[in-house]
Amino acid sequence: MPDADTSETPSFPFPRTCPFSPPAEYARLRPAEPVSEVVLQNGRTAWLATRHEDVRALLSHPATSSNRAHPSFPATVADIGVFAQKGFLLSMDAPDHALHRRMVTSEFTANRIRRLRPRIQEIVDDCVSGILERGADRSVDLVQELSLPVPSLAICELLGVPYDTRSVFQKYTEVLLDRASTPADRQHAFGALREFLGELVVSKETEPDDALVSRLVVKYREAGVYDRELITGFAVLLLVAGHETTANMISLGVAALLREPAKLARITEDPSLTPGAVEEILRYFSIVDYPTARVALEDIEVGGVTVRAGEGFIASAAAANHDGQVFPDPGELDIGRNTSGHVAFGFGVHACLGQNLARAELEIVYDTLFRRIPKLRLVSPPEEIPFKDATVFGIHRLEVTW
Numbered sequence: 001m002p003d004a005d006t007s008e009t010p011s012f013p014f015p016r017t018c019p020f021s022p023p024a025e026y027a028r029l030r031p032a033e034p035v036s037e038v039v040l041q042n043g044r045t046a047w048l049a050t051r052h053e054d055v056r057a058l059l060s061h062p063a064t065s066s067n068r069a070h071p072s073f074p075a076t077v078a079d080i081g082v083f084a085q086k087g088f089l090l091s092m093d094a095p096d097h098a099l100h101r102r103m104v105t106s107e108f109t110a111n112r113i114r115r116l117r118p119r120i121q122e123i124v125d126d127c128v129s130g131i132l133e134r135g136a137d138r139s140v141d142l143v144q145e146l147s148l149p150v151p152s153l154a155i156c157e158l159l160g161v162p163y164d165t166r167s168v169f170q171k172y173t174e175v176l177l178d179r180a181s182t183p184a185d186r187q188h189a190f191g192a193l194r195e196f197l198g199e200l201v202v203s204k205e206t207e208p209d210d211a212l213v214s215r216l217v218v219k220y221r222e223a224g225v226y227d228r229e230l231i232t233g234f235a236v237l238l239l240v241a242g243h244e245t246t247a248n249m250i251s252l253g254v255a256a257l258l259r260e261p262a263k264l265a266r267i268t269e270d271p272s273l274t275p276g277a278v279e280e281i282l283r284y285f286s287i288v289d290y291p292t293a294r295v296a297l298e299d300i301e302v303g304g305v306t307v308r309a310g311e312g313f314i315a316s317a318a319a320a321n322h323d324g325q326v327f328p329d330p331g332e333l334d335i336g337r338n339t340s341g342h343v344a345f346g347f348g349v350h351a352c353l354g355q356n357l358a359r360a361e362l363e364i365v366y367d368t369l370f371r372r373i374p375k376l377r378l379v380s381p382p383e384e385i386p387f388k389d390a391t392v393f394g395i396h397r398l399e400v401t402w
């Protein structure tokens with residue numbers, strides 16, 4: 001491991017002092033010490049990579065482990081039991097990871113998600129209509145009215161959660177994902193959701209529909225390898241991985257575009273620019289910054305240091321996405337820039353499985369919201385928006401008016 005004396009070692013994660021830029025320490029470390037030592041909240045040390053090329057090299061290195069139960073795993077999140085469950089791809093290694101990921105990849109192809117777009121459009125339209133109806137005083141919290149319900153309803157649609165049980169699903173999801181919830185509340189909500197999704201899987205065994213859970217049930221029963229607990233685990237994973245991430249990106253993107261009206265005008269005038277703007281907003285915020293962590297399984301030479309077998313490292317997505325060698329003037333939200341190679345969805349074998357779905361939701365939300373409420377604006381100055389500097393960076397509330 002790096003130095004035993006950690007008194008001089010910077011503590012990680014670094015706080016974001018400005019919601020519209022990553023921690024300044026990344027830009028300071030990158031040229032001088034691109035792979036440097038940091039000390040985590042649990043007192044353990046780990047390596048931190050801040051250069052784009054090193055982050056990609058580390059995330060695609062075959063001799064690394066994502067096993068979050070490994071004693072050297074650089075954990076920045078308190079685990080409430082999610083990682084240990086069957087099918088939790090984020091914490092699995094080869095060959096099990098590849099085997100399990102292959103079981104669900106066909107559900108997330110660009111084609112499959114394209115077919116879901118009309119339903120996502122309806123969900124977004126309903127939410128925006130709700131905002132317009134409810135906003136008699138013309139001011140709403142966009143997080144509650146749009147950012148949280150859209151991904152939640154999209155996942156319901158994807159999994160095949162029936163309409164009449166959606167309120168139960170949403171109730172527990174809210175508690176689980178609300179950072180104000182106590183650990184006991186979150187634990188309880190997690191147990192309840194697992195039970196709910198377990199029952200959903202059982203119901204699809206007898207009454208399959210055309211959605212993801214049923215398709216997996218039918219496919220793996222036919223192949224003679226059906227495992228109810230595994231399919232339940234997949235459903236929980238998709239919910240946990242896909243909900244808060246997308247919700248925060250919806251809020252942050254809206255805030256960023258409302259903060260820079262000239263850029264917003266470009267996409268409202270020419271919606272063909274929206275997909276590029278979505279990529280840039282993903283790069284700019286890089287909200288999943290440090291969960292992209294691993295343990296080295298053999299010595300790895302990177303950025304001038306040797307990460308020894310058994311040591312943990314964090315490959316910072318926000319630092320990589322703000323590396324000026326790859327993205328010139330990285331602190332500028334430039335909706336026309338070339339964003340190829342950004343790592344906002346990770347990189348390598350664990351790269352986000354739901355990225356096509358997330359893109360579809362973001363594109364539809366930004367296009368629909370600004371088209372239907374063209375006079376939308378922030379109630380308070382952007383600097384006063386209550387940001388949450390949590391594992392997944394985001395916004396607590398976003399008061400808007402029109």
Ligand code: HEM
Nearest residue numbers: 089090241242245246249288292345346350352353354358
């Ligand atoms: C804008 C929204 C999203 C962002 C920024 C995001 C980001 C990420 C990142 C950075 C990873 C890689 C983690 C690692 O390397 O350890 C990841 C993995 C994953 N994401 Fe997403 N995600 C988003 C939305 C979604 C959605 C909508 C779903 C599904 C409904 C989803 C499902 C997953 C899954 C299953 C994995 C694990 C893949 C694996 O380990 O093989 N994500 N995501």
